[in-house]
Amino acid sequence: MRTFLVGLVLMCSCAPVSSVVSHPAPATAKTVVLQGGDIPDMRKCPQSDPWAALMLQGEPEMLPAGFAxxxxxxxxxxxxxxxxxxxxxxxxxxxLLGSAAPTGRLVYTAVIKFKSSSAAGASFASGSHTFPVAPDFAGRFAAAGGIVTKGASTGFGDNSAVATISNRGVPMYVAFWQNKSFDAVVYADNISASEATAAVNRMNGRIH
Incomplete structure (x- = not known):
């Protein structure tokens, strides 16, 4: 009996287990865009962050032609x-800002965070007029002979579109989608579909 009581005292005197649950930091546009390792063996361009800063200062030439x-x-x-x-x-x-075709892989991504998921959804549904994707990009890709997939069949949600086309002999992949309060786009040259899909999924996985 004494042994049982000693054991009970020891069990009850143990330090309580912490109930504090750590939460990930809120996602930001800067943490959602393509990161090193999302597509193996690619290098971040030295212009990347300076161009992002210029975009926020209202320099439209930091965005491909036709972007908002x-x-x-x-x-x-x-x-x-x-x-x-x-x-x-x-x-x-x-x-990215020129007319010559790249010989290697070249990937541009942009992410915009909106004040709400409804604002992000409205921007997506506007035909891309208020996001850095040229207006009606899916329609233009289809008219040029590209393959366009929209909606849940892309694997990126109901508000999504993926287009592929060969431009000047270079395979191009574009994904545009909305997830919660974020709209995002990937423009990729010389990237396989599997690489592009994996990159989009990694970006999407950082939205929470």
Missing amino acids: TWSDLKAAGATEGWLSLYADSEPECPL
């Missing part, structure tokens, strides 16, 4: 944004 300006995005409810640029070869990074 940061002031347009803010008017639509955007609260923050960021872009990232990765390439196989750093000398090819500036080709």
Whole structure:
């Protein structure tokens, strides 16, 4: 009996188990854009962060032709944004803003966080007029002979579209989607479908 009581005292005197649950930091546009390792063996372009900062200062040339300006995005409810640029070869990074075709992989991503999921959904549904995707990009890709997939069949949610096409002999992949209060886009040259899908899933997984 004495042994049992000693054991009971020891059990009851143990330090209580902490019930504190750690929560991940809120997702931001900067943490959701493509990161190192999302697509193996690609290098972050040195222009990436400076161009993102210029975009937020209203420099539309930091976005491919036809994209909305940061002031347009803010008017639509955007609260923050960021872009990232990765390439196989750093000398090819500036080709994002040029007309020459890259010989290696070149990937541009942009993410905009809105004040609410409804604002993000409205931006997506607007035909991309208020997000950094040229207006009606899916329709233009289809008209040019590209393959366009929309909605849940993309694997990225109901508000999503994926387009693939060969442009100047270079395979191009574009994904545009909404997840919660975020809209995101991936433009990728010379990327396989499996690499692109994995990158989008990694970006999507950081939205919480």
